[in-house]
Amino acid sequence: MTHMSSRAIIPANDRRERDLSQAIRVLGEPNRLRILYNLGLECRFVSSIMDATGMTQTNVSFHLRALREAGLVRAERRGPFVYYCLADPDLLRILNELKSWLAAHSPSDSSDSLIVC
Amino acid sequence: MTHMSSRAIIPANDRRERDLSQAIRVLGEPNRLRILYNLGLECRFVSSIMDATGMTQTNVSFHLRALREAGLVRAERRGPFVYYCLADPDLLRILNELKSWLAAHSPSDSSDSLIVC
DNA sequence: TACTCATATGCGTCATAGCTCATAATACCT
DNA sequence: AGGTATTATGAGCTATGACGCATATGAGTA
Numbered sequence: 001m002t003h004m005s006s007r008a009i010i011p012a013n014d015r016r017e018r019d020l021s022q023a024i025r026v027l028g029e030p031n032r033l034r035i036l037y038n039l040g041l042e043c044r045f046v047s048s049i050m051d052a053t054g055m056t057q058t059n060v061s062f063h064l065r066a067l068r069e070a071g072l073v074r075a076e077r078r079g080p081f082v083y084y085c086l087a088d089p090d091l092l093r094i095l096n097e098l099k100s101w102l103a104a105h106s107p108s109d110s111s112d113s114l115i116v117c
Numbered sequence: 118m119t120h121m122s123s124r125a126i127i128p129a130n131d132r133r134e135r136d137l138s139q140a141i142r143v144l145g146e147p148n149r150l151r152i153l154y155n156l157g158l159e160c161r162f163v164s165s166i167m168d169a170t171g172m173t174q175t176n177v178s179f180h181l182r183a184l185r186e187a188g189l190v191r192a193e194r195r196g197p198f199v200y201y202c203l204a205d206p207d208l209l210r211i212l213n214e215l216k217s218w219l220a221a222h223s224p225s226d227s228s229d230s231l232i233v234c
Numbered sequence: 235t236a237c238t239c240a241t242a243t244g245c246g247t248c249a250t251a252g253c254t255c256a257t258a259a260t261a262c263c264t
Numbered sequence: 265a266g267g268t269a270t271t272a273t274g275a276g277c278t279a280t281g282a283c284g285c286a287t288a289t290g291a292g293t294a
Binding site: 131161163164174175177181182194196197198199209 | 238239240241242243
Protein backbone atom coordinates (compact mmCIF):
# COMPACT_ATOMS: atom_id res chain seq x y z
CA MET A 1 0.00 0.00 0.00
CA THR A 2 1.02 3.59 -0.30
CA HIS A 3 0.55 5.23 3.06
CA MET A 4 -2.62 5.56 5.10
CA SER A 5 -1.58 7.68 8.04
CA SER A 6 -3.79 9.27 10.67
CA ARG A 7 -5.52 11.94 8.62
CA ALA A 8 -5.33 10.72 5.09
CA ILE A 9 -8.53 12.00 3.53
CA ILE A 10 -9.17 15.54 2.37
CA PRO A 11 -10.49 17.67 5.25
CA ALA A 12 -13.27 19.09 3.08
CA ASN A 13 -13.03 22.85 3.43
CA ASP A 14 -15.52 23.82 6.04
CA ARG A 15 -17.52 26.97 5.45
CA ARG A 16 -15.70 28.89 8.16
CA GLU A 17 -12.41 28.36 6.45
CA ARG A 18 -13.79 29.41 3.10
CA ASP A 19 -15.15 32.63 4.56
CA LEU A 20 -11.83 33.15 6.26
CA SER A 21 -9.84 32.85 3.07
CA GLN A 22 -12.35 35.02 1.28
CA ALA A 23 -12.04 37.79 3.85
CA ILE A 24 -8.28 37.49 3.95
CA ARG A 25 -8.16 37.72 0.21
CA VAL A 26 -10.08 40.98 0.42
CA LEU A 27 -7.73 42.25 3.10
CA GLY A 28 -4.65 41.36 1.08
CA GLU A 29 -5.15 43.86 -1.70
CA PRO A 30 -2.66 46.71 -1.12
CA ASN A 31 -5.06 49.52 -1.97
CA ARG A 32 -7.74 48.08 0.26
CA LEU A 33 -5.29 47.77 3.10
CA ARG A 34 -4.31 51.37 2.56
CA ILE A 35 -7.93 52.38 2.72
CA LEU A 36 -8.43 50.47 5.95
CA TYR A 37 -5.41 51.99 7.62
CA ASN A 38 -6.39 55.36 6.30
CA LEU A 39 -9.79 55.01 7.87
CA GLY A 40 -8.34 54.09 11.18
CA LEU A 41 -10.99 54.61 13.79
CA GLU A 42 -12.75 57.51 12.14
CA CYS A 43 -15.32 57.52 9.38
CA ARG A 44 -14.45 59.20 6.13
CA PHE A 45 -16.34 59.80 2.93
CA VAL A 46 -15.26 58.61 -0.46
CA SER A 47 -13.77 61.86 -1.74
CA SER A 48 -11.70 62.13 1.40
CA ILE A 49 -10.30 58.68 0.79
CA MET A 50 -9.63 59.60 -2.81
CA ASP A 51 -7.61 62.61 -1.73
CA ALA A 52 -5.74 60.72 0.91
CA THR A 53 -4.79 57.84 -1.33
CA GLY A 54 -4.64 59.44 -4.74
CA MET A 55 -6.80 56.70 -6.12
CA THR A 56 -9.49 57.16 -8.75
CA GLN A 57 -13.06 57.60 -7.64
CA THR A 58 -14.11 54.51 -9.51
CA ASN A 59 -11.33 52.54 -8.00
CA VAL A 60 -12.03 53.68 -4.47
CA SER A 61 -15.67 52.78 -4.86
CA PHE A 62 -14.68 49.45 -6.32
CA HIS A 63 -12.52 48.56 -3.35
CA LEU A 64 -14.92 49.96 -0.80
CA ARG A 65 -17.55 47.70 -2.22
CA ALA A 66 -15.32 44.68 -1.75
CA LEU A 67 -14.54 45.72 1.80
CA ARG A 68 -18.21 46.32 2.48
CA GLU A 69 -19.33 42.99 1.09
CA ALA A 70 -16.69 41.25 3.16
CA GLY A 71 -18.09 42.91 6.25
CA LEU A 72 -14.89 44.78 6.95
CA VAL A 73 -16.29 48.29 6.68
CA ARG A 74 -19.69 49.88 7.14
CA ALA A 75 -21.23 52.60 5.04
CA GLU A 76 -23.49 55.40 6.15
CA ARG A 77 -25.06 58.00 3.94
CA ARG A 78 -25.10 61.58 5.19
CA GLY A 79 -26.62 63.84 2.64
CA PRO A 80 -24.82 63.40 -0.66
CA PHE A 81 -21.80 61.89 1.08
CA VAL A 82 -21.28 58.28 2.01
CA TYR A 83 -19.14 57.76 5.05
CA TYR A 84 -17.18 54.59 5.47
CA CYS A 85 -15.77 53.27 8.72
CA LEU A 86 -14.23 50.11 10.04
CA ALA A 87 -16.78 47.49 10.97
CA ASP A 88 -15.00 47.00 14.28
CA PRO A 89 -11.88 48.44 15.90
CA ASP A 90 -10.74 44.94 16.83
CA LEU A 91 -10.02 44.33 13.17
CA LEU A 92 -7.31 46.96 13.33
CA ARG A 93 -5.89 45.33 16.41
CA ILE A 94 -5.74 41.93 14.73
CA LEU A 95 -4.13 43.45 11.66
CA ASN A 96 -1.51 45.12 13.79
CA GLU A 97 -0.83 41.86 15.54
CA LEU A 98 -0.21 40.23 12.20
CA LYS A 99 1.86 43.20 11.15
CA SER A 100 4.16 43.01 14.13
CA TRP A 101 4.33 39.27 13.81
CA LEU A 102 5.64 39.73 10.30
CA ALA A 103 8.00 42.45 11.38
CA ALA A 104 9.39 40.12 13.99
CA HIS A 105 9.75 37.19 11.64
CA SER A 106 10.62 38.38 8.16
CA PRO A 107 13.69 40.62 8.52
CA SER A 108 16.50 38.38 9.73
CA ASP A 109 14.66 35.33 8.48
CA SER A 110 16.33 33.49 5.65
CA SER A 111 12.87 32.63 4.41
CA ASP A 112 13.82 32.00 0.82
CA SER A 113 16.48 29.44 1.48
CA LEU A 114 15.41 25.87 1.58
CA ILE A 115 17.19 24.31 4.54
CA VAL A 116 16.15 26.28 7.53
CA CYS A 117 14.74 24.43 10.53
CA MET B 118 5.91 72.96 -1.82
CA THR B 119 2.25 72.49 -2.53
CA HIS B 120 0.11 71.81 0.51
CA MET B 121 1.33 70.09 3.62
CA SER B 122 -1.80 69.59 5.70
CA SER B 123 -2.25 66.84 8.24
CA ARG B 124 -2.68 63.93 5.89
CA ALA B 125 -3.46 65.32 2.51
CA ILE B 126 -0.75 63.62 0.53
CA ILE B 127 -0.58 59.98 -0.33
CA PRO B 128 0.83 58.17 2.70
CA ALA B 129 3.44 56.50 0.51
CA ASN B 130 3.05 52.83 1.31
CA ASP B 131 5.66 52.14 3.85
CA ARG B 132 7.56 48.93 3.49
CA ARG B 133 5.87 47.39 6.51
CA GLU B 134 2.47 47.80 4.98
CA ARG B 135 3.61 46.40 1.66
CA ASP B 136 5.00 43.33 3.34
CA LEU B 137 1.80 43.05 5.30
CA SER B 138 -0.41 43.05 2.23
CA GLN B 139 1.96 40.68 0.51
CA ALA B 140 1.81 38.21 3.37
CA ILE B 141 -1.93 38.56 3.70
CA ARG B 142 -2.31 37.96 0.00
CA VAL B 143 -0.36 34.73 0.41
CA LEU B 144 -2.51 33.75 3.35
CA GLY B 145 -5.72 34.43 1.47
CA GLU B 146 -5.39 31.65 -1.05
CA PRO B 147 -7.77 28.84 -0.01
CA ASN B 148 -5.37 26.00 -0.74
CA ARG B 149 -2.55 27.69 1.12
CA LEU B 150 -4.80 28.23 4.09
CA ARG B 151 -5.73 24.57 3.98
CA ILE B 152 -2.08 23.66 3.97
CA LEU B 153 -1.38 25.87 6.95
CA TYR B 154 -4.25 24.47 8.97
CA ASN B 155 -3.28 21.02 7.89
CA LEU B 156 0.21 21.55 9.17
CA GLY B 157 -1.01 22.78 12.48
CA LEU B 158 1.86 22.52 14.91
CA GLU B 159 3.56 19.52 13.40
CA CYS B 160 5.96 19.29 10.48
CA ARG B 161 4.90 17.31 7.45
CA PHE B 162 6.59 16.46 4.20
CA VAL B 163 5.20 17.29 0.80
CA SER B 164 3.72 13.91 -0.05
CA SER B 165 1.90 13.91 3.24
CA ILE B 166 0.34 17.25 2.42
CA MET B 167 -0.54 15.98 -1.03
CA ASP B 168 -2.41 13.04 0.46
CA ALA B 169 -4.12 15.14 3.08
CA THR B 170 -5.34 17.75 0.66
CA GLY B 171 -5.69 15.84 -2.57
CA MET B 172 -3.70 18.47 -4.37
CA THR B 173 -1.19 17.82 -7.13
CA GLN B 174 2.49 17.59 -6.27
CA THR B 175 3.25 20.54 -8.51
CA ASN B 176 0.53 22.56 -6.92
CA VAL B 177 1.55 21.74 -3.38
CA SER B 178 5.12 22.71 -4.14
CA PHE B 179 3.89 25.86 -5.82
CA HIS B 180 1.95 26.96 -2.78
CA LEU B 181 4.59 25.86 -0.32
CA ARG B 182 7.04 28.03 -2.14
CA ALA B 183 4.76 31.02 -1.78
CA LEU B 184 4.28 30.31 1.91
CA ARG B 185 8.00 29.86 2.36
CA GLU B 186 8.95 33.05 0.58
CA ALA B 187 6.42 34.93 2.67
CA GLY B 188 8.09 33.58 5.79
CA LEU B 189 4.99 31.73 6.91
CA VAL B 190 6.46 28.24 6.86
CA ARG B 191 9.91 26.79 7.20
CA ALA B 192 11.41 23.93 5.25
CA GLU B 193 13.84 21.32 6.43
CA ARG B 194 15.33 18.57 4.35
CA ARG B 195 15.59 15.12 5.93
CA GLY B 196 17.00 12.69 3.48
CA PRO B 197 14.94 12.74 0.33
CA PHE B 198 12.00 14.35 2.12
CA VAL B 199 11.42 18.00 2.76
CA TYR B 200 9.47 18.75 5.90
CA TYR B 201 7.44 21.90 6.18
CA CYS B 202 6.23 23.46 9.37
CA LEU B 203 4.69 26.70 10.53
CA ALA B 204 7.24 29.43 11.02
CA ASP B 205 5.68 30.20 14.38
CA PRO B 206 2.70 28.88 16.34
CA ASP B 207 1.55 32.43 17.02
CA LEU B 208 0.57 32.68 13.38
CA LEU B 209 -2.08 30.07 13.98
CA ARG B 210 -3.32 32.00 16.97
CA ILE B 211 -3.62 35.21 15.00
CA LEU B 212 -5.41 33.40 12.20
CA ASN B 213 -7.87 31.97 14.65
CA GLU B 214 -8.45 35.38 16.12
CA LEU B 215 -9.30 36.68 12.69
CA LYS B 216 -11.44 33.64 12.08
CA SER B 217 -13.53 34.16 15.17
CA TRP B 218 -13.74 37.86 14.51
CA LEU B 219 -15.26 37.05 11.14
CA ALA B 220 -17.55 34.46 12.62
CA ALA B 221 -18.78 37.06 15.08
CA HIS B 222 -19.25 39.77 12.49
CA SER B 223 -20.27 38.31 9.14
CA PRO B 224 -23.26 36.02 9.75
CA SER B 225 -26.13 38.25 10.94
CA ASP B 226 -24.42 41.32 9.58
CA SER B 227 -26.24 43.10 6.79
CA SER B 228 -22.87 43.83 5.30
CA ASP B 229 -24.01 44.14 1.73
CA SER B 230 -26.60 46.84 2.27
CA LEU B 231 -25.46 50.39 1.90
CA ILE B 232 -26.98 52.31 4.78
CA VAL B 233 -25.80 50.60 7.90
CA CYS B 234 -24.15 52.72 10.59
C1' DT C 235 27.39 5.00 -12.57
C1' DA C 236 22.71 3.97 -13.09
C1' DC C 237 18.22 3.80 -11.15
C1' DT C 238 14.44 5.28 -8.07
C1' DC C 239 12.00 8.28 -5.13
C1' DA C 240 10.90 13.02 -3.53
C1' DT C 241 10.58 17.67 -4.59
C1' DA C 242 11.33 21.90 -7.34
C1' DT C 243 10.88 24.70 -11.47
C1' DG C 244 10.05 26.61 -16.39
C1' DC C 245 6.49 27.16 -19.58
C1' DG C 246 1.93 27.53 -21.44
C1' DT C 247 -3.04 28.02 -20.46
C1' DC C 248 -7.01 29.69 -18.37
C1' DA C 249 -9.71 32.19 -15.03
C1' DT C 250 -10.05 35.90 -11.99
C1' DA C 251 -9.27 40.47 -10.20
C1' DG C 252 -7.99 45.23 -10.63
C1' DC C 253 -8.36 49.32 -13.37
C1' DT C 254 -10.39 52.88 -16.51
C1' DC C 255 -14.00 54.99 -19.23
C1' DA C 256 -18.45 56.17 -19.64
C1' DT C 257 -22.74 56.47 -17.54
C1' DA C 258 -26.32 55.90 -14.02
C1' DA C 259 -28.23 56.76 -9.55
C1' DT C 260 -28.88 59.70 -5.54
C1' DA C 261 -29.02 63.94 -2.88
C1' DC C 262 -29.06 68.80 -2.51
C1' DC C 263 -30.05 73.52 -4.13
C1' DT C 264 -32.48 77.25 -6.83
C1' DA D 265 -37.83 70.68 -13.17
C1' DG D 266 -32.95 71.80 -14.11
C1' DG D 267 -28.20 71.91 -12.46
C1' DT D 268 -24.39 70.41 -9.66
C1' DA D 269 -21.90 67.46 -6.54
C1' DT D 270 -21.11 62.76 -4.76
C1' DT D 271 -20.98 57.96 -5.30
C1' DA D 272 -22.14 53.54 -7.70
C1' DT D 273 -22.13 50.41 -11.60
C1' DG D 274 -21.61 48.03 -16.19
C1' DA D 275 -18.45 47.00 -20.09
C1' DG D 276 -14.06 46.15 -21.75
C1' DC D 277 -8.89 45.79 -21.30
C1' DT D 278 -5.03 43.99 -19.01
C1' DA D 279 -2.24 41.97 -15.60
C1' DT D 280 -1.74 38.69 -12.24
C1' DG D 281 -2.22 34.21 -10.23
C1' DA D 282 -3.31 29.31 -10.01
C1' DC D 283 -2.87 25.07 -12.30
C1' DG D 284 -1.06 21.08 -15.19
C1' DC D 285 2.55 19.10 -18.01
C1' DA D 286 6.99 18.11 -18.68
C1' DT D 287 11.44 18.16 -16.94
C1' DA D 288 15.24 19.24 -13.77
C1' DT D 289 17.46 18.77 -9.32
C1' DG D 290 18.80 16.28 -5.39
C1' DA D 291 19.11 12.24 -2.13
C1' DG D 292 19.53 7.57 -1.46
C1' DT D 293 20.77 2.86 -2.91
C1' DA D 294 22.43 -1.04 -5.64
